[in-house]
Amino acid sequence: MASFPFDISANDGAARTGVLSTPRGEIRTPAFMPVGTAGTVKALYTDQVKQAGADIILGNTYHLMLRPGAERVQRLGGLHAFSKWSGPMLTDSGGFQVWSLSQLRKMDADGVTFRSHIDGSEHRLTPARSIEIQADLLGADISMQLDECTDYPCSHEEAERSMKLSLDWGERSLDAFGSRDTQTLFGIVQGSNYPDLRAASAQAVAAQGFGGIAIGGLAVGEGHDQMCRTIDMTVPHLPSDRPRYVMGVGKPIDLVEAVARGIDMFDCVLPTRAGRHGQAWTWDGPINLKNARFAEDLSPLDEAVPCLASQEYSKAYLHHLIRSGEYLGSMVLSWHNTAFFQALMQRMRDAIASATFETLRADLSARWAHTKSAPKDVVKN
Amino acid sequence: MASFPFDISANDGAARTGVLSTPRGEIRTPAFMPVGTAGTVKALYTDQVKQAGADIILGNTYHLMLRPGAERVQRLGGLHAFSKWSGPMLTDSGGFQVWSLSQLRKMDADGVTFRSHIDGSEHRLTPARSIEIQADLLGADISMQLDECTDYPCSHEEAERSMKLSLDWGERSLDAFGSRDTQTLFGIVQGSNYPDLRAASAQAVAAQGFGGIAIGGLAVGEGHDQMCRTIDMTVPHLPSDRPRYVMGVGKPIDLVEAVARGIDMFDCVLPTRAGRHGQAWTWDGPINLKNARFAEDLSPLDEAVPCLASQEYSKAYLHHLIRSGEYLGSMVLSWHNTAFFQALMQRMRDAIASATFETLRADLSARWAHTKSAPKDVVKN
Numbered sequence: 001m002a003s004f005p006f007d008i009s010a011n012d013g014a015a016r017t018g019v020l021s022t023p024r025g026e027i028r029t030p031a032f033m034p035v036g037t038a039g040t041v042k043a044l045y046t047d048q049v050k051q052a053g054a055d056i057i058l059g060n061t062y063h064l065m066l067r068p069g070a071e072r073v074q075r076l077g078g079l080h081a082f083s084k085w086s087g088p089m090l091t092d093s094g095g096f097q098v099w100s101l102s103q104l105r106k107m108d109a110d111g112v113t114f115r116s117h118i119d120g121s122e123h124r125l126t127p128a129r130s131i132e133i134q135a136d137l138l139g140a141d142i143s144m145q146l147d148e149c150t151d152y153p154c155s156h157e158e159a160e161r162s163m164k165l166s167l168d169w170g171e172r173s174l175d176a177f178g179s180r181d182t183q184t185l186f187g188i189v190q191g192s193n194y195p196d197l198r199a200a201s202a203q204a205v206a207a208q209g210f211g212g213i214a215i216g217g218l219a220v221g222e223g224h225d226q227m228c229r230t231i232d233m234t235v236p237h238l239p240s241d242r243p244r245y246v247m248g249v250g251k252p253i254d255l256v257e258a259v260a261r262g263i264d265m266f267d268c269v270l271p272t273r274a275g276r277h278g279q280a281w282t283w284d285g286p287i288n289l290k291n292a293r294f295a296e297d298l299s300p301l302d303e304a305v306p307c308l309a310s311q312e313y314s315k316a317y318l319h320h321l322i323r324s325g326e327y328l329g330s331m332v333l334s335w336h337n338t339a340f341f342q343a344l345m346q347r348m349r350d351a352i353a354s355a356t357f358e359t360l361r362a363d364l365s366a367r368w369a370h371t372k373s374a375p376k377d378v379v380k381n
Numbered sequence: 382m383a384s385f386p387f388d389i390s391a392n393d394g395a396a397r398t399g400v401l402s403t404p405r406g407e408i409r410t411p412a413f414m415p416v417g418t419a420g421t422v423k424a425l426y427t428d429q430v431k432q433a434g435a436d437i438i439l440g441n442t443y444h445l446m447l448r449p450g451a452e453r454v455q456r457l458g459g460l461h462a463f464s465k466w467s468g469p470m471l472t473d474s475g476g477f478q479v480w481s482l483s484q485l486r487k488m489d490a491d492g493v494t495f496r497s498h499i500d501g502s503e504h505r506l507t508p509a510r511s512i513e514i515q516a517d518l519l520g521a522d523i524s525m526q527l528d529e530c531t532d533y534p535c536s537h538e539e540a541e542r543s544m545k546l547s548l549d550w551g552e553r554s555l556d557a558f559g560s561r562d563t564q565t566l567f568g569i570v571q572g573s574n575y576p577d578l579r580a581a582s583a584q585a586v587a588a589q590g591f592g593g594i595a596i597g598g599l600a601v602g603e604g605h606d607q608m609c610r611t612i613d614m615t616v617p618h619l620p621s622d623r624p625r626y627v628m629g630v631g632k633p634i635d636l637v638e639a640v641a642r643g644i645d646m647f648d649c650v651l652p653t654r655a656g657r658h659g660q661a662w663t664w665d666g667p668i669n670l671k672n673a674r675f676a677e678d679l680s681p682l683d684e685a686v687p688c689l690a691s692q693e694y695s696k697a698y699l700h701h702l703i704r705s706g707e708y709l710g711s712m713v714l715s716w717h718n719t720a721f722f723q724a725l726m727q728r729m730r731d732a733i734a735s736a737t738f739e740t741l742r743a744d745l746s747a748r749w750a751h752t753k754s755a756p757k758d759v760v761k762n
Contacts, residue, residue: 039701043708068676068701075677076697083698295449296456316457317464320420320449327424327708 003211004142004184006243010353014235014262017352020212020243022088022141023182024080027055029243030259030352032345033090033267034338038063039073039083042272043327043334046084052307052335053342056088058267059140061133062097065123066116070137078139090186090267091140093130093173096216096248099149107148109165127172135183144214144247145173147188152220159192163201166190166216170208184211186245192217193226195233202237212243212265219248219268223375227254231261252281252344253368259348260361271341275334278322282340283364285371289333294319307339384592385523385565387624391734395616395643398733401593401624403469403522404563405461408436410624411640411733413726414471414648415719419444420454420464423653424708424715427465433688433716434723437469439648440521442514443478446504447497451518459520471567471648472521474511474554477597477629480530488529490546508553516564525595525628526554528569533601540573544582547571547597551589565592567626573598574607576614583618593624593646600629600649604756608635612642633662633725634749640729641742652722656715659703663721664745666752670714675700688720 006029008018020027034041034049036057041049049057059079064070076082080089095112098105102114111126127146134143147166150159170187177185187210191197205213215234218227231246238244245265246258255266274281278290280301287294297315305311309332321329344364351360387410389399401408415422415430417438422430430438440460445451457463461470476493479486483495492507508527515524528547531540551568558566568591572578586594596615599608612627619625626646627639636647655662659671661682668675678696686692690713702710725745732741 038705038707039698040707040709043712045709045712067705068697072677076679076695082695082701084693296453298457312465314457314463316449317420320463324419324448326419326421327711328421328426330708331424331426331712 002181002184003242006241008241010355012352012355012357013260015259015348015352015357016262016264017349018264020264024086024088024141025055027088027265028345028349029264030255030345030348031055031265032255032341033058033265034271034341035060035267035269036083036085037269038067039079041338043276043331044272044338048309048335049085049338050087052339053346054087054338056090056141057085059083059089059091059138060097061091061094061130061138062101064138065094065125065133066118066121070133074137074139078137080139088141089139090142091134091138091144092247093134093144093146094125095130095146096149098125109168111146112148127169128176131173131176131185135177135180135185141183142212143177143183143185145170145185145187145210147190147216149217149220150190150192152192152217152222154192156192156194156197159190159194159197163190163192163197167201167204170205170210174208174210186210186212186214186243188214188216188247189234189238190217193222193230198230198234199237202234206237206239210242212245213238214245214247215263216247218246219250221376224251224254224257224372226375228257228261231258231263235262251368251371251373252341253365253371254373255341255344256348256361256364256368259352260357271337272334275337276330278329278333279337280318280333280340281337283367285368289315289318289322289329291319301336302340305336305339305343307336307343309333309335310339383562383565384623387622389622391736393733393736393738394641396640396729396733396738397643397645398730399645401645405467405469405522406436408469409726409730410645411636411726411729412436412646413636413722414439414646415652415722416441416648416650417464417466418650419448420460422719424657424712425653425719429690429716430466430719431468433720434727435719437471437522438466440464440470440472440519441478442472442475442511442519443482445519446475446506446514447499447502451514455518455520459518461520469522471523472515472519472525473628474515474525474527475506476511476527477530479506490549492527493529508550509557512554512557512566516558516561516566522564523593524558524564524566526551526566526568526591528571528597530598530601531571531573533573533598533603535573537575537578540571540575540578544571544573544578548582548585551586551591555589555591567591567593567595567624569595569597569628570615570619571598574603574611579611579615580618583615587618587620591623593626594619595626595628596644597628599627600631602757605632605635605638605753607756609638609642612639612644616643632749632752632754633722634746634752635754636722636725637729637742637745637749640733641738652718653715656718657711659710659714660718661699661714661721662718664748666749670696670699670703670710672700682717683721686717686720686724688717688724690714690716691720
């Protein structure tokens with residue numbers, strides 16, 4: 001298996017910035033990956049995603065294996081060609097959505113059998129099948145091992161059993177992945193909120209030799225503060241020369257605090273989901289364009305974000321579009337939020353490179369303190 | 382009132398091509414106006430509408446007066462600035478949607494009182510109020526007189542009463558419009574299917590001195606053949622030096638046959654409405670991308686239409702997007718259809734200019750014969 005070259009150009013405290021080089025292009029880290037759930041970052045053209053500053057997007061194995069089907073995507077030339085995204089792409093393993101969306105799932109030691117939330121049809125995912133779907137059929141540049149997601153909260157006994165199962169599946173995933181020149185595979189640390197389990201999991205996953213390591217089991221209702229604690233208890237056990245990825249995270253405040261703790265990669269549906277519901281993220285926190293106070297506000301969303309969506313549409317017009325249920329309202333707000341998240345990542349990369357990250361962090365953490373998720377404030381992907 | 386300069390550069394049979402010059406730009410005729418119902422051509426960016434080849438778009442007085450409100454649009458700088466369309470814009474009078482959408486409408490000799498389909502609030506439109514909304518508050522380049530739409534079919538007695546009311550309202554509209562340098566007003570011919578009433582209406586409207594004349598009361602369920610007959614009985618009574626506009630029309634076959642009869646302007650929601658429902662119009666007629674036969678069809682919608690939507694998205698991908706209810710499916714198909722209708726208009730303009738219109742008409746009418754609307758196949762705007 002190829003570990004993509006990861007060049008860390010600057011450290012600032014625990015935060016670091018660099019470039020992960022893939023055959024399909026460079027990924028500037030810390031990186032936020034827009035989520036293209038079913039082969040499309042919802043309500044955006046791929047050109048807009050690229051121009052917003054995204055180097056890599058994420059595709060969902062669960063959604064794509066159900067519709068249009070992984071074998072069909074392969075026959076159509078793979079997910080890059082199918083969805084017109086030529087840059088790097090990461091796919092998840094499907095495990096999280098099996099846990100969050102599917103019906104009648106049955107776990108066993110070898111995998112999980114479940115029914116589609118779309119049509120009730122029965123499907124099965126194993127570590128090897130997930131790798132086949134991601135790497136062989138969809139053609140992901142970065143695949144994720146299949147892991148098990150436990151409910152939150154979760155007993156120590158259950159968390160330990162599950163963590164060990166995920167470790168075993170990691171090994172099976174590596175075996176299935178084998179040796180590849182142009183693709184890589186990331187492992188996933190589990191262990192719920194338990195420091196001993198997170199440490200054991202991180203050390204074991206680090207020893208397995210993945211091209212990168214994700215911290216799983218976050219964004220499941222634990223809240224901002226617990227998320228930070230879990231990252232704190234995990235990162236010291238991860239190798240520093242591999243990218244670290246926190247899955248399903250998150251709000252801007254989460255990104256800032258996770259970067260401060262040495263995380264390199266993120267994904268979340270928040271920018272596009274919030275956009276479809278009329279919410280725009282700004283340097284002062286989120287605003288909802290449905291609110292009557294924007295009805296005659298001619299100011300743009302944010303002139304400092306280098307994106308037409310942020311600069312050229314008045315809040316009054318967006319208020320009208322969202323109130324009227326017009327597609328364009330969702331389109332522009334999803335586009336703006338996508339660009340805003342990328343602008344945030346760029347500010348963090350620049351601050352780390354110039355050794356001013358703590359100043360930026362203090363500013364943003366103060367601005368966004370009110371947005372910290374309380375426990376059980378779940379965003380399902 | 383300014384009659385915008387209308388330079389007819391070529392005639393081919395009854396068909397003609399030219400340029401209607403407005404202070405906000407030139408309109409190449411025959412022209413198809415995409416409909417921006419509530420201040421947005423649904424699911425399109427204005428740049429896409431422009432690049433698709435549209436010189437002018439239409440805004441709906443009924444929708445805009447209810448939400449966000451005409452006075453509010455004025456305070457926000459007028460409809461052009463509000464909706465980011467800097468080219469020419471035509472607004473309808475609101476009369477058609479009062480007839481087709483509103484609740485509890487009560488007609489009287491001076492206007493119509495109705496309840497909003499959105500919130501049940503009561504509103505009133507008179508000829509003068511419609512002009513105020515269109516020309517003063519929204520800032521339309523071309524306003525339409527308020528007219529009455531009769532049900533279809535309709536007795537001769539009722540059609541005559543209604544036609545005379547519309548004539549009276551045309552006079553009141555002209556009085557309210559007064560003398561303007563940079564805006565113009567179109568009158569509307571009514572008379573249902575009755576040749577004597579259409580002739581009388583056309584002659585009277587022609588004598589009133591409008592900047593252009595619309596044939597109203599079409600696209601209300603009369604079907605393709607009756608639409609052609611109504612145009613045939615009306616056009617001979619219209620001045621040749623003013624633009625002729627058929628409102629709410631239509632399918633490509635309707636456009637071809639109406640252009641053949643000397644019509645210069647059209648509007649219809651069909652391109653975007655069809656697109657949202659998975660339908661793409663092509664030179665071979667409409668196709669529905671939901672159909673299973675497109676699931677692995679890698680061909681684009683139409684390489685000959687100069688638009689990214691038509692050239693760069695595979696039918697297989699669009700099939701997947703539409704089946705999955707993804708915004709991007711509706712976005713790309715609405716964009717393609719908008720470009721296809723503009724490409725059709727360009728082909729007709731070119732054919733008229735080169736005196737080959739009858740050849741094009743014969744080809745397209747044969748291709749699209751199966752798409753002719755039967756009576757009562759109504760598209761409400």
